[in-house]
Amino acid sequence: MRLAETFGENVRRVRLQHGLTQEALAVDVGLAVTYVGQIERGLRNPTLDVVERFAEALKTEPLILLQKATSRES
Amino acid sequence: MRLAETFGENVRRVRLQHGLTQEALAVDVGLAVTYVGQIERGLRNPTLDVVERFAEALKTEPLILLQKATSRES
Numbered sequence: 149m150r151l152a153e154t155f156g157e158n159v160r161r162v163r164l165q166h167g168l169t170q171e172a173l174a175v176d177v178g179l180a181v182t183y184v185g186q187i188e189r190g191l192r193n194p195t196l197d198v199v200e201r202f203a204e205a206l207k208t209e210p211l212i213l214l215q216k217a218t219s220r221e222s
Numbered sequence: 223m224r225l226a227e228t229f230g231e232n233v234r235r236v237r238l239q240h241g242l243t244q245e246a247l248a249v250d251v252g253l254a255v256t257y258v259g260q261i262e263r264g265l266r267n268p269t270l271d272v273v274e275r276f277a278e279a280l281k282t283e284p285l286i287l288l289q290k291a292t293s294r295e296s
Contacts, residue, residue, distance in 0.1 A: 151270040151284050195267045196225040196288075210225050211285055214270075 151214060153190030155199065158213040160188040162206045176205035225288060227264030229273065232287040234262040236280045250279035 163173050170188070174181040178201070186192045187202070194202075196210075203210040237247050244262070248255040252275070260266045261276070268276075270284075277284040 151274050155270060193269045193271045195269050196229060196273070197267045199270070200225050211288060214285060214288065 152193050154216055155213055156188045156190040177201045226267050228290055229287055230262045230264040233276055251275045
């Protein structure tokens with residue numbers, strides 16, 4: 149799985165944990181809701197600055213959003 | 223420090239550990255040597271796909287190249 153796909157899955161998981169909609173997250177990161185949806189489906193190739201904006205909006209660390217599910221649970 | 227700057231420092235550190243020149247690394251990642259130099263100086267904002275290409279060329283994990291120095295030593 150590409151790192152961008154792992155990132156998308158983690159963004160979705162943390163967003164839902166916070167009870168945020170894609171629209172609310174899009175406002176927080178200052179990006180279009182369509183872009184947020186594509187990020188979550190792993191269809192985008194975000195830059196490190198964008199990764200940091202998502203981490204900040206989701207009140208977490210960038211590396212948390214880049215970790216594979218297995219390495220998160222161990 | 224921006225994540226892109228942390229990434230640049232780690233690329234440089236691991237490259238030197240492998241005794242690689244910027245030119246050799248540039249060939250391995252298929253990018254211009256000037257770009258590699260700018261990455262190492264934190265002057266670029268690479269995408270996650272580029273981060274993966276550097277990790278592969280440096281025979282390490284992407285997250286290793288994205289960790290802050292302090293969290294690496296603990």
